[in-house]
Amino acid sequence: MSASRVFVARLVGCNVFDPLGDRVGKVRDVIVVYRRSDPPRVVGLVVEIPGKRRVFVSIGRVTSIGSGQIITTGLINLRRFQQRASETRIIAEMLGRRVTLADGSGEATIEDVAIEDVGPGDWEVGQLFVRRPKTSPSPFSKGPTLFVPWDQVRERAAKGQSQSATQLIASYSDLNPADLANTLLDLPEQRMLEVAEELPDERLADVLEEMPESEQVHILGRLEDERAADVLDAMQPDDAADLIGMLSDERGEALLELMEPEEADDVRKLLEYEPDTAGGLMTPEPIILSADATVAEALALIRRHELAPALGAAVCVTLPPYEPPTGRFLGMVHFQRMLRYPPHERLGTLLDQSTEPVQDDTPASEVTRILASYNLVSVPVVDKNRRLVGVVTVDDVLDHLLPDDWRNPDSTRPTRSRTVPVRRPSAVAAAVRGRRASDGTNR
Structure with missing residues (x-):
């Protein structure tokens, strides 16, 4: 009816x-x-x-x-x-x-x-x-x-013009980030920018991660530096590094200076790597625990709401320190394996000996082959001293393999950039590498 x-x-x-x-x-x-x-x-x-x-x-x-x-x-x-x-x-x-x-x-x-x-x-x-x-x-x-x-x-306004974006945001509050990104891309340009301005930092960060690179640059370019830095703080470090790498060196450095020091450090480390290597693809925030940690402790960390599913599929076990670059990498313990053991079981007894880490300079093609060959959701990344520096997840690899316009492949909307930007080692990264070389800490 x-x-x-x-x-x-x-x-x-x-x-x-x-x-x-x-x-x-x-x-x-x-x-x-x-x-x-x-x-x-x-x-x-x-x-x-x-x-x-x-x-x-x-x-x-x-x-x-x-x-x-x-x-x-x-x-x-x-x-x-x-x-x-x-x-x-x-x-x-x-x-x-x-x-x-x-x-x-x-x-x-x-x-x-x-x-x-x-x-x-x-x-x-x-x-x-x-x-x-x-x-x-x-x-x-x-x-x-x-x-x-x-x-x-x-x-009060002429036909077709809009006022506050608040009501539009409220109407789409139940959309996941990918759907909201798609919705924004369908809006007239000025309306899209109005909505982006009104979105909270965390929500805008999630939406930008789901947009084509040219649109990310376009929207970030319309934000004040302090707001742009806050949004970058809320993004995943690898996505923030990709975005900063597409900006001019001057603005990239300015935004890094305005970001929270801890978040900026993660991004600077990622900018050191070539984008088509394991280091360039990886996420530098895996779950890291000691061999003496218990299954109960690991499961408690995996339950965190903000944790991406691919990162929650396994925990990494290392020697101290437990922040990348860690002490020597010992192995991974997969979520399913933990479910088969009592809460007090030590992770050191459950290590998966069949999953070997990849070096940070391993080509992306080889990382893809390893994930596919062994049906892995993620693979650990280590430096030449076998210290854990991050993990490459399957979604990181998919983002790398799919064409630049995969998020909106049949869109008739023209790109706002004359060229499709590609992340490059920036002057910021070069400066970081130079400082590390001079003090003997370059990996």
Whole structure:
């Protein structure tokens, strides 16, 4: 059964099915066109289908909207969605827009939009859910809300323009970083930059890690240095090193100076390596424990929420010190093996003797061969003195092997860079190598 009125923010993420009950994809936005006097007319939905492709589904193909799902005729054009000049996306462009109430009571901000069924295959914007400015100075207070018919508001901005990105971010709060990155790439450039500015540092860091390199550089280039450094602090060190390596030497050094010293040190170490070696691919923050540590201690570390699954698949056992570069590498203990032993068992008795580490200058092709040949999720990386310096995980290798545009392979959006940047040993890295050579600490 189709509802006669639906609020668009509630549609985002709803499943779309064909008449046979097979899932087609998920709703990501609703497209409307403005009319001279009547409310905006709904022309279709933006639906994300498998493969992260976003397609347009005409509202005429929708037979039912309700109960958290949408039924279509099953006839969907798989051509990638491209927004026309006359079209407006409700989630991406209308939410957060400032309007003036026609009764003269002041201004308000659009927080949601209701679309209404006005005939077979015909939907239009009906009511708006808006919030007035807050009247209390308390940071915890919010302004009052109300429902307003479309014809009782006057937009302050021109058609197609947007205001605050706050509402858009709230609407996409449940998306994982890869999906949010894909969503941002589909937005108009200025809107994408507005949303990036509003995202918290940790959320923006996660999103940048899922974007093509040229887009990472473009967004970071629009941030103030202090904000950019905070975002780099929140990124994985190997991803931060890749990004800094694509910047100019001057800005790269400036950002490293503004980063937290510990995070900057990790990035500087990675910049010393050629990008197509184990050292250039590795993550310098594996789980490292002593041989006397117990299974219970290792499992407690693996349970950390922020730990990437590939890093939690095994722990590295070394002699002290236990920060890279560590003491001599002794071996790895895999998660599954730990589950077979009591909590008090010492890790030194569970070492996997079949997994040999790779040298930090091992070519990426050889690292890939080792991971594939032995069905490994990660492989330890050591220096010439067999000190552990990091691990290469399978996702690090996949990022290296896939083409530069793999995150958005069929996008028709032009790249903003004239050339695709590739991480290079920068002047920053050269300076680090020079200092180490002069004091005898160069590996």
